[in-house]
Amino acid sequence: MVKPRTFKLIYFEVQWRCEPIRILFHYFGQEFEDMRITNDEWAQMKPDAPFEQLPLLEIDGGKKTLSESLSIMRYLSKTLGQDGFIGKTKTDSAKVDMFAYACNDLYIPIYFLQQAKKGIEAIVNMEGAKIQFDLSAQRFLRSIEKQLKSHRQKYLVQYITWADIIVMYMIYMLEQQDEQMVSAEEYPLTIQYYKRIRELDQIKDYVAEQLPSAILKTDES
Numbered sequence: 001m002v003k004p005r006t007f008k009l010i011y012f013e014v015q016w017r018c019e020p021i022r023i024l025f026h027y028f029g030q031e032f033e034d035m036r037i038t039n040d041e042w043a044q045m046k047p048d049a050p051f052e053q054l055p056l057l058e059i060d061g062g063k064k065t066l067s068e069s070l071s072i073m074r075y076l077s078k079t080l081g082q083d084g085f086i087g088k089t090k091t092d093s094a095k096v097d098m099f100a101y102a103c104n105d106l107y108i109p110i111y112f113l114q115q116a117k118k119g120i121e122a123i124v125n126m127e128g129a130k131i132q133f134d135l136s137a138q139r140f141l142r143s144i145e146k147q148l149k150s151h152r153q154k155y156l157v158q159y160i161t162w163a164d165i166i167v168m169y170m171i172y173m174l175e176q177q178d179e180q181m182v183s184a185e186e187y188p189l190t191i192q193y194y195k196r197i198r199e200l201d202q203i204k205d206y207v208a209e210q211l212p213s214a215i216l217k218t219d220e221s
């Protein structure tokens with residue numbers, strides 16, 4: 001198989017669903033064009049985009065174009081990652097996907113909460129948004145804590161995979177919405193894990209700059 005040579009990642013000037021892909025590129029030490037477009041530029045491009053949404057990944061000057069953030073992460077992990085970065089067995093690979101989809105489910109409750117905080121209550125009011133966010137976020141954090149507790153391992157499966165990148169990012173996102181959410185009393189293993197992934201040599205500088213986090217100051221972990 002011919003290895004892809006160039007990558008252009010297209011998104012808006014925000015982190016949101018694109019940031020885990022950017023972190024992944026840094027993890028692999030792979031150069032990429034980090035193209036950040038305006039809403040007007042997007043309006044021009046949208047009709048031709050595969051799913052009419054961003055992010056998009058253009059490979060080798062547009063020979064191939066991929067959509068959907070999780071598919072992009074899985075593709076890069078297969079193409080640039082060491083053996084097993086998507087999971088070494090079918091079951092591990094399904095578990096990796098399971099963690100990634102669980103992260104993906106949190107964007108909508110986070111979005112509604114952010115809208116409600118801005119006073120935009122067209123879809124859901126502040127109270128509803130907060131209840132939905134708390135339920136989804138706590139369920140996610142409990143699941144990560146349980147996984148780390150029952151397996152007593154450094155990563156979500158026995159070795160590092162792309163799930164560790166996106167889960168670390170999602171823990172950061174939850175903290176950004178509610179500083180008290182990721183508490184050391186309730187989620188001690190998750191906090192240790194979060195720090196461990198952030199400290200991976202390949203990404204620690206980038207992450208420290210892009211994802212400033214108060215969790216790092218927690219002593220209990």
Ligand SMILES: N[C@@H](CCC(=O)N[C@@H](CS)C(=O)NCC(=O)O)C(=O)O
Pocket residue numbers: 016017046052053054055067068069070
């Ligand atoms: N499931 C998709 C969701 C993509 C998505 O919601 N994209 C939004 C930005 S995060 C978008 O393109 N909005 C502009 C539009 O729909 O025109 C993914 O994970 O990539």
